Every structure is written in C-alpha cells, then in structure tokens.
Amino acid sequence: MTKLDLLVIAASAVSSISLCWLVFAVLTDGVGWLLFWVVAYFVFLAIYFVASYDRVGWLGAVDRVVTVAVSSAMVIVLIPLVWLVSYIIIKGLPALRPSFFVHDQRGVTPTMPATAGGGLHAIVGTIEQVGLALLWSLPLGAATAFFLNESRSRLRRPVRIFVDAMSGMPSIVSGLFIYATLIIPLAKTNDLFSFNGFMASLALSMTMMPTICRAIEVVLRLVPNGLREAGLALGASRAKVVLSVVLPTASTGVATAAILGIAREAGETAPLLFTAFGYNLMNANPFHGPQESLPLFIYRFVRTQSTADIQRGYAGALVLLMLILSLFIVARIIGRDRSVANKRPIRLRLPRRSSAPETTEPKLISSTSGRSGAVTAAGGS
Amino acid sequence: MNPPEVSMNHRAIADDNKIADASAKEKGEAAAADGQKAAPTLIGGPPPGAATLEARDACAWFGENLVLEGVNLTMVAGEVTALIGPSGCGKSTFLRLLNRMHELVPGAAMAGDILLDGDDIYGADMRAQTIRTRIGMVFQKPNPFPAMSVRQNVLAGLKLTKIRCSDQDALVERSLQRASLWREVRERLDSPGGALSGGQQQRLCIARSLAVAPNVLLMDEPCSALDPSSTRRIEETIIELRNEVTVVIVTHNMQQAQRVSDKCAFFLAAENQPGQLVEQGPTTRIFSSPEDPRTADYVGGKFG
Numbered sequence: 001m002t003k004l005d006l007l008v009i010a011a012s013a014v015s016s017i018s019l020c021w022l023v024f025a026v027l028t029d030g031v032g033w034l035l036f037w038v039v040a041y042f043v044f045l046a047i048y049f050v051a052s053y054d055r056v057g058w059l060g061a062v063d064r065v066v067t068v069a070v071s072s073a074m075v076i077v078l079i080p081l082v083w084l085v086s087y088i089i090i091k092g093l094p095a096l097r098p099s100f101f102v103h104d105q106r107g108v109t110p111t112m113p114a115t116a117g118g119g120l121h122a123i124v125g126t127i128e129q130v131g132l133a134l135l136w137s138l139p140l141g142a143a144t145a146f147f148l149n150e151s152r153s154r155l156r157r158p159v160r161i162f163v164d165a166m167s168g169m170p171s172i173v174s175g176l177f178i179y180a181t182l183i184i185p186l187a188k189t190n191d192l193f194s195f196n197g198f199m200a201s202l203a204l205s206m207t208m209m210p211t212i213c214r215a216i217e218v219v220l221r222l223v224p225n226g227l228r229e230a231g232l233a234l235g236a237s238r239a240k241v242v243l244s245v246v247l248p249t250a251s252t253g254v255a256t257a258a259i260l261g262i263a264r265e266a267g268e269t270a271p272l273l274f275t276a277f278g279y280n281l282m283n284a285n286p287f288h289g290p291q292e293s294l295p296l297f298i299y300r301f302v303r304t305q306s307t308a309d310i311q312r313g314y315a316g317a318l319v320l321l322m323l324i325l326s327l328f329i330v331a332r333i334i335g336r337d338r339s340v341a342n343k344r345p346i347r348l349r350l351p352r353r354s355s356a357p358e359t360t361e362p363k364l365i366s367s368t369s370g371r372s373g374a375v376t377a378a379g380g381s
Numbered sequence: 382m383n384p385p386e387v388s389m390n391h392r393a394i395a396d397d398n399k400i401a402d403a404s405a406k407e408k409g410e411a412a413a414a415d416g417q418k419a420a421p422t423l424i425g426g427p428p429p430g431a432a433t434l435e436a437r438d439a440c441a442w443f444g445e446n447l448v449l450e451g452v453n454l455t456m457v458a459g460e461v462t463a464l465i466g467p468s469g470c471g472k473s474t475f476l477r478l479l480n481r482m483h484e485l486v487p488g489a490a491m492a493g494d495i496l497l498d499g500d501d502i503y504g505a506d507m508r509a510q511t512i513r514t515r516i517g518m519v520f521q522k523p524n525p526f527p528a529m530s531v532r533q534n535v536l537a538g539l540k541l542t543k544i545r546c547s548d549q550d551a552l553v554e555r556s557l558q559r560a561s562l563w564r565e566v567r568e569r570l571d572s573p574g575g576a577l578s579g580g581q582q583q584r585l586c587i588a589r590s591l592a593v594a595p596n597v598l599l600m601d602e603p604c605s606a607l608d609p610s611s612t613r614r615i616e617e618t619i620i621e622l623r624n625e626v627t628v629v630i631v632t633h634n635m636q637q638a639q640r641v642s643d644k645c646a647f648f649l650a651a652e653n654q655p656g657q658l659v660e661q662g663p664t665t666r667i668f669s670s671p672e673d674p675r676t677a678d679y680v681g682g683k684f685g
Binding site for chain 1: 480482485487510511512513514517518520522524525526527528529537538540541542586589590593
C-alpha cells in the first residue's frame with residue numbers, strides 16, 4: 001500500500017461518515033448508533049469503490065474493495081476477543097495478588113477485601129481433575145484414533161459416527177450421566193463414588209475423549225502412506241508399523257492434541273456441577289470429598305452479591321485464562337517441531353501490485369484509459 | 382544374452398562419471414573396514430545369497446477389475462530384471478505381487494503362483510512378513526522414516542522385525558557403503574533421515590532395504606523422482622548389487638533398462654484390457670531384435 005492508497009481509504013471513510021451524519025443527524029430524525037455505523041460502513045465501501053475506480057479502473061477497484069472488506073471483517077471478528085480478554089484482565093487484575101496462588105478461602109468472609117484469601121484449592125482441583133481425565137481419555141482416545149485410521153475393520157464407520165456424535169454431546173449431559181449412573185446408586189455404599197474429583201474426571205473424560213480422538217486421527221491421516229508401506233515392505237507387522245513408524249512420526253501432533261484437549265476441558269463447568277460439587281477449602285485428595293475447580297470457583301463467586309467476592313471470581317477467571325493461554329502456547333511450541341501436524345499447504349500469496357501505473361497516470365482520465373490503467377494494474381499484480 | 386556387451390555398458394558408465402572415482406575410493410575404504418571388523422552377522426534374517434523368483438500364470442485384480450493376466454516370468458538369481466512398458470500396464474502391480482504388497486490394497490486379489498527358490502510365497506504356511514524380509518522393496522518416492530536418524534533408518538528393518546545383529550555399527554557402515562552413501566553421511570549419522578537430499582534419501586532407502594540382507598530387491602521406478610547424477614549413482618549401486626541379490630526394477634527409462642538390466646520383460650495393456658507380458662528375454666536382444674512388433678514399437682519410441 002502506498003501513502004496515496006491510505007489517503008484514499010481515510011478520505012473515503014471521512015466522507016462516508018460525514019455523509020451519514022448529514023443524512024441521519026441533520027436531514028432526518030436519525031437512527032440508532034449501531035445502524036448508523038452499519039450504513040456508514042457500506043457507504044464507505046461504495047465511496048471507496050468509486051474513488052478507486054477512478055484511479056485504477058474496474059479490476060483494481062474490485063480488488064481494493066474486497067481487500068478492505070476482508071480486512072475489516074478480520075477486525076470485527078477480533079473485537080469481541082480483545083474485548084473479552086481485556087475485560088477480564090481489567091476486572092480480575094486488581095484482586096489478583098501472589099497470595100492468590102498460595103491460599104484457599106479459609107477464614108475469608110464476604111466483607112473482607114478481594115485480595116484476602118486465594119484460589120489455590122481451585123487451581124489444585126482443576127489440575128488434578130483434568131490430569132486424571134487426561135489419564136483416562138488419552139489412551140482410550142489414542143487407541144480409538146489408531147483403530148479408525150490404521151485398522152481395516154468394518155466397524156470403523158459406525159465407530160467414527162459414534163465418536164462424531166459424542167464430540168457434539170452437551171457437556172452437562174456427561175456430568176448428569178456420571179451423577180445418575182455412579183453417584184446416585186453407589187455413593188451411599190462406597191465413598192469413591194460420592195462427590196469428588198475422581199467423578200469429575202470421569203465426566204470430563206467423556207467430553208475429552210472424542211476431542212482427543214478426532215485430533216489424533218487428523219494427525220495420523222497426515223502421516224504419509226508411503227511410510228507405512230516402507231515399514232511393511234521391511235517385513236514388519238501392522239502393529240509394529242503403528243508403534244515404531246506411525247506413532248513416532250505423529251508424536252508431536254499427538255502431544256499437541258492432548259494439550260488442546262486439556263485446554264478445552266480446563267474451562268468446562270457443566271460436567272463438574274454434579275460431580276466435583278465445589279468446596280471452599282483445600283482438598284488435595286481427588287478420591288475423597290468435594291473438590292473445587294477454577295470454573296466452579298468463578299461460577300460461585302461471580303453470582304454472589306458481595307463486590308469483593310465478584311472480584312475474586314474475576315481473579316479466578318483471569319487465572320483460568322492464563323492457564324489455558326499458556327497451554328495453547330505450549331501446544332504451539334511443541335507443534336512447531338518437525339511434526340507432520342505442522343505441515344501446512346503452501347499459502348498462495350499474490351505479489352503486491354506495483355504502484356507505477358497509478359502515479360504516472362494523469363489525474364483526469366476517460367473511462368477507456370481508466371480501463372487500460374486497470375489492465376496495467378492487473379498485469380503488474 | 383550377450384555378456385561382453387552388457388559389461389561394456391557398465392564400464393561406459395564408470396568411465397564418464399567422476400562419481401565413479403568416489404565409489405572406487407569408497408570400495409577401498411570398505412575393504413579396509415572389512416580388514417578391521419568381521420562382517421556383521423544377522424541372526425534370524427533371510428538365508429544368505431540371491432534367490433530366484435518365478436511367476437507362474439500370475440493374475441491380479443483390484444475389486445472386479447482384472448489388471449494383470451497370465452504372467453509367466455522367471456527372475457534368475459543374481460541377475461537384474463527390468464520390467465518395462467507404458468503406464469497402466471501392470472508392471473508395478475506385478476512387482477507388488479512379488480512381495481505380497483499387493484494384498485495390502487483393499488479389494489485386491491491375485492491368482493497363480495509366485496515361487497521364491499521353488500517355494501510358493503502365497504502358500505498357506507508362508508507369513509507375509511517373512512516373505513517381505515526376504516524380498517525387499519524400494520519405492521518410487523524416497524520414504525525414509527522422518528522421526529528416525531540416518532543410522533536408525535538403516536537399522537529400521539532390525540527394529541521392525543525379529544532380526545538381531547552382533548555389530549550394528551558395522552552393519553550401518555556396510556549397508557550405507559553398498560548403497561554408495563557412506564562417504565556423504567558418515568559425519569552425520571545422527572541427523573534426521575529427512576534432512577538428506579532426494580537422491581541421498583533414495584539411497585538411504587536402498588541401504589535400509591539392504592541392511593536386512595534380502596535375497597531379492599524390488600525397485601519401483603526408484604529414479605523417477607531424482608536428478609540425473611543421483612540416478613547414475615543408484616544405477617551404479619544396482620550394478621554392484623548384481624550376484625549378491627536378485628534385482629527386479631520397474632522403469633520407464635529405456636536407457637536405464639539397457640544400462641542396468643540383464644533381462645528385460647515388456648508389459649502392455651490394450652485399452653480396457655488387463656496388462657500382459659508381451660515379450661521377455663535378454664536385454665540386448667529385446668532392444669536389438671525384438672520378436673514382437675509391439676515391443677519393437679515401444680523400445681523404438683513409437684509410442685508410450
């Protein structure tokens with residue numbers, strides 16, 4: 001983009017806003033602010049098209065308008081994300097002190113300031129529950145993925161449909177399932193099946209397993225078939241090829257899949273409601289007694305009336321956000337390794353148009369010379 | 382067949398290629414290495430020496446589709462047999478019949494016998510895995526295992542099967558020397574196999590196949606993805622492997638077939654007809670005085 005391009009964009013934006021202001025604020029009674037900006041945006045695109053058409057002709061103008069439209073779509077998509085993250089940071093940061101990571105809520109009353117106490121019990125609970133859930137679902141999910149991709153069974157199709165259906169299951173249903181099938185009938189006789197972190201991990205693993213399975217299956221599909229054939233041609237059995245050739249080749253991708261599965265499950269609240277139940281104090285034993293987790297911590301505190309408690313909830317949300325963000329960063333770092341999961345198709349990129357025809361062209365041009373300008377512009381691109 | 386002329390072909394390659402000096406030097410090193418170390422022995426591997434492969438009335442199907450019909454061909458122990466013919470005539474399918482890779486394709490079927498030193502490899506008491514250790518294969522596209530180093534790639538056959546070796550270092554060195562790759566990679570045996578160039582990767586795949594000491598080596602257009610100098614080095618390797626191992630090579634390159642092979646088999650498929658073996662015989666005769674007019678047209682460059 002040259003300075004002139006930016007100038008044209010800015011001028012189009014200013015004239016569109018002015019025009020809309022003239023129409024809506026001066027000549028008519030006006031519309032709401034949202035409609036004002038929506039109309040102004042489309043007027044801007046129209047003005048920009050006309051201005052570009054005058055300079056570079058039809059092709060160039062369409063190209064520019066689409067470029068601007070796509071870029072602004074990206075900005076629009078980015079707004080909620082930036083808003084959300086900054087909102088949580090602004091609300092949570094004042095209540096977040098290093099003590100948050102070392103204390104639980106022992107002796108904390110709603111009237112105490114938000115910096116009193118902490119969320120260590122919730123962090124420990126989340127780590128234990130998600131860790132246990134990973135322990136159950138990674139072997140099962142990986143085994144299912146290998147079954148789907150490496151075996152030649154006729155059952156692959158039904159299993160794949162089943163996995164797809166399971167990955168779309170509402171997470172509260174998995175919590176309800178564990179509650180109804182294990183906790184209600186067995187809790188009275190066996191302490192292991194009452195509200196605790198273990199039950200929560202089972203509920204979490206029900207939503208985690210299909211996620212991990214599908215992620216690993218995608219990675220396995222990226223392992224070239226030539227490698228499997230090479231292994232088989234050396235006299236290896238199918239199982240040996242999977243273990244010694246396919247798995248090492250896909251290992252970084254499998255690790256990435258596992259971490260993304262963790263990141264997703266760490267934010268799940270619904271499966272924990274009837275299983276981990278939540279607890280205000282530290283309970284490091286996931287197999288006995290109710291346990292807190294970060295989503296439950298947020299859920300309970302943000303709903304209260306006390307300002308300090310609400311702030312505590314936001315501090316918990318910020319910690320959860322940081323936890324998930326750091327997991328994503330770890331996943332990216334692992335995935336960047338020479339993994340097959342990291343091989344992307346070559347991106348098509350159009351070379352930038354040279355600005356020569358635009359600057360040399362006379363300012364006033366007839367429609368025919370404008371089109372010839374478009375041809376030169378297109379030829380340059 | 383006409384032995385003097387064949388060996389003249391071989392010498393012609395050696396003469397006009399500088400790389401030949403390198404491989405000669407390499408052979409000197411190999412001899413020196415042999416003097417120092419005992420040749421590595423494999424335990425549980427294939428029986429030593431080259432083996433004869435014989436196809437009797439071999440047919441192949443993909444689903445309901447008959448793609449290869451009634452092939453009778455003997456690939457003599459220690460000789461290089463080239464399979465030539467236009468695309469889609471069943472050469473590669475025939476090659477994959479020879480080490481039971483054909484059956485890995487869903488819906489694939491075959492009929493007839495493939496005899497390895499007289500034993501039917503499709504016999505009821507034959508395991509496909511044992512057959513594939515005895516009959517190695519090099520593919521069109523180089524496919525070293527990306528998660529393994531150069532050394533691990535060469536030893537992959539041991540890791541993947543029950544073959545054991547007394548001296549793995551010596552085996553790596555010898556296998557890479559036989560594939561004329563040792564000199565180029567001996568400094569970086571622990572770098573990943575995928576970091577080599579295309580030609581080096583293909584020679585690494587040859588070394589990997591040779592490490593388990595197969596009786597037969599099948600090559601499915603091994604040079605079609607490579608540049609001329611890599612092609613030349615692989616052809617030299619093939620020529621050096623004669624007598625030690627039976628080589629069956631599929632090639633689209635007539636000159637390559639003439640340079641490396643002792644026997645030649647010409648496959649052809651008419652439109653919507655299964656592929657058939659049209660003519661076979663010593664390479665020099667196939668190229669100088671083919672009996673079948675279709676062979677003459679193909680080797681003369683009239684089609685294909």
